Amino acid sequence: MLFRNHKQVLLSVVIATALSGAVIVDAAAQSRSAERANRGGRQAAKPEVLFPEATRVEPETKASSRLQGKLNKLFAAYNKDDFEQTRTLADELLATETANAYEKAVSAQLAAQAAYNSDDNAAAKAYLQQTVQFNGLDNNGHLQSLLMLAQLQLQDEEYEAGLANLDKFFTESQSKRAEDLIIKGQALYQTERYAEAIPVLQQAIAASTEPKDQWNQLLMAAYSSNDQVAEAVAVARQIAERNPDDKRAQINLASMYMQADQMDQAAAVMEKLRVAGQLTEEREYRQLYSIYANTENAENKVIEVINEGLGKGVLKDDHQVYLALAQSYYFTDRIPQAIEAWQKAAPLSPNGETYLNLARVLHGEGRIPEAREAARQALAKGGLRKPEDAQKIINLK
Numbered sequence: 001m002l003f004r005n006h007k008q009v010l011l012s013v014v015i016a017t018a019l020s021g022a023v024i025v026d027a028a029a030q031s032r033s034a035e036r037a038n039r040g041g042r043q044a045a046k047p048e049v050l051f052p053e054a055t056r057v058e059p060e061t062k063a064s065s066r067l068q069g070k071l072n073k074l075f076a077a078y079n080k081d082d083f084e085q086t087r088t089l090a091d092e093l094l095a096t097e098t099a100n101a102y103e104k105a106v107s108a109q110l111a112a113q114a115a116y117n118s119d120d121n122a123a124a125k126a127y128l129q130q131t132v133q134f135n136g137l138d139n140n141g142h143l144q145s146l147l148m149l150a151q152l153q154l155q156d157e158e159y160e161a162g163l164a165n166l167d168k169f170f171t172e173s174q175s176k177r178a179e180d181l182i183i184k185g186q187a188l189y190q191t192e193r194y195a196e197a198i199p200v201l202q203q204a205i206a207a208s209t210e211p212k213d214q215w216n217q218l219l220m221a222a223y224s225s226n227d228q229v230a231e232a233v234a235v236a237r238q239i240a241e242r243n244p245d246d247k248r249a250q251i252n253l254a255s256m257y258m259q260a261d262q263m264d265q266a267a268a269v270m271e272k273l274r275v276a277g278q279l280t281e282e283r284e285y286r287q288l289y290s291i292y293a294n295t296e297n298a299e300n301k302v303i304e305v306i307n308e309g310l311g312k313g314v315l316k317d318d319h320q321v322y323l324a325l326a327q328s329y330y331f332t333d334r335i336p337q338a339i340e341a342w343q344k345a346a347p348l349s350p351n352g353e354t355y356l357n358l359a360r361v362l363h364g365e366g367r368i369p370e371a372r373e374a375a376r377q378a379l380a381k382g383g384l385r386k387p388e389d390a391q392k393i394i395n396l397k
Helices: 026-040 065-079 083-094 101-117 121-134 139-155 159-173 178-190 194-207 213-225 229-242 247-259 263-275 282-293 299-312 319-331 335-348 353-364 368-381 387-394
Strands: none
Touching (some): 065 101, 083 121, 121 139, 139 159, 139 178, 159 178, 194 213, 229 247, 247 263, 263 282, 263 299, 282 299, 282 319, 299 319, 319 353, 353 368, 353 387, 368 387
């Protein structure tokens, strides 16, 4: 007997919001500002305070006169984008016993930026750890270095260390900036701490005047992974409504409807894309016929979508495609077409079950010699749950 599979189809929604960023080297920026101010005969403007609610007490240590010349050379090399020379000069200052905490911290920070710009992330992390340990920079430089260190650790899947440094950053900075919060939200999501990620992502989105769609997609994925399907659907709908011409947003909405077992709504979204000629990839056609296959009385739509996909060459000939087609024909009483589809599906099956189903249908239609042959093929292919059923068909008179 043939059984129809109405299991819910769960399609994963992949959200790609890569961690990125670069250390903003305040010391170098201040150096350039001071040079311009000195040339103009006016006082340099104070840099913007990025973390006005910071709990960290800024150190008072500044550059000493005896090492000012070396620092100037270091700044000059960095400002020229001479990253190799920057690291060489920074290493010299870091090895200078008489250098104070500020001089060593700023040297490590500049070296970290030079290493990062040279795609040497391992060295960048090591320099940033020194920057933080020396504790000699103002809050802008120190806290941004700490944040960048956390980002690089998270990129390298050093989640425990990265999250620890993120926690330290938020404790010391008291930052409520959306771009900082989203980093923590993503890190929590990546470590499968979905319940913790959700409020952080909500806070980031609320703090931004123009939240990025990727942030909302990440929130949607966190809801989904935390089994808060209704909330995930609501976010997906908002994204889709804001981006009516974005095919990916519409497909993500359909996926969320599927996860919520709202197959009619999922079908409506995907069908609209199909009518508009926007389904161009194999996985899109597979998603649509899977929706219809899991919707009551939608067999004709399964047949229509699969035949269209095969006709366009978008759907590839494989076992699942022909099996879905065969079952849909069977349940609409188009037995000859069902048999033809099963005949195409059976050789592509990983085991003999499809051949055995074909044998049963052929037997039901009185096509005994063909049924026996299909049963033999089923046994030859192997993997049958009930090989005795195939043998019974073979033994038919």
